[in-house]
Amino acid sequence: MELSIGEMLLIAVAIVVLFGPDKLPQIARDLGQGVRKMRGxxxxxxxxxxxETDNPVSEIKREIDKVxxxxxDYNPLAESAQKTALDNEPPKVNLADNDDYTGPVSR
Structure with a gap:
């Protein structure tokens, strides 16, 4: 809502006529206090x-994180992938126990 200068002057004159020039400072003070109270x-x-709106949101976020x-923690694909990887691993041979190995082994 925009007021032109003429409209503001008309309102000011109406206030002076209605309440008188002696009461204007008190009216301005009361109006200022009212505005401050409304802002507070x-x-x-x-x-x-x-x-109130923050609490439910944070609770929902915590529940989502838990899920x-x-x-x-429970991923059946990961468990089966680990089993498959372990099954495909060649058996480990201790070269010190094996006399057939001809590579560089210090004895």
């Missing part, structure tokens, strides 16, 4: 709303 109340409401961790 708005901040309180805003803080409460942010607190992700449980899914990572």
């Amino acid at each position: 109340a708005m901040e309180d409401v805003k803080t409460e709303i942010l607190k 992700k961790q449980a899914a990572q």
Whole structure:
């Protein structure tokens, strides 16, 4: 809402006529206090709303993290892949026990 200079002057003249010039400072003071109280109340409401909306979000995030961790802990594909890798590994031979080996072995 934008007011032109003429409209603001008309409002100022109407206030002076209605309340008189003696009461203007007190009206301005009261109006300022009212605006400050309204701003404080708005901040309180805003803080409460942010607190209330933050808690469920953080709880949901924690639950999602728990589910992700449980899914990572139980991965049947990873278990079968590990078994397959172990099954495909050649048997380990202790070269010191094997006399057939002709490579560089110190005895």
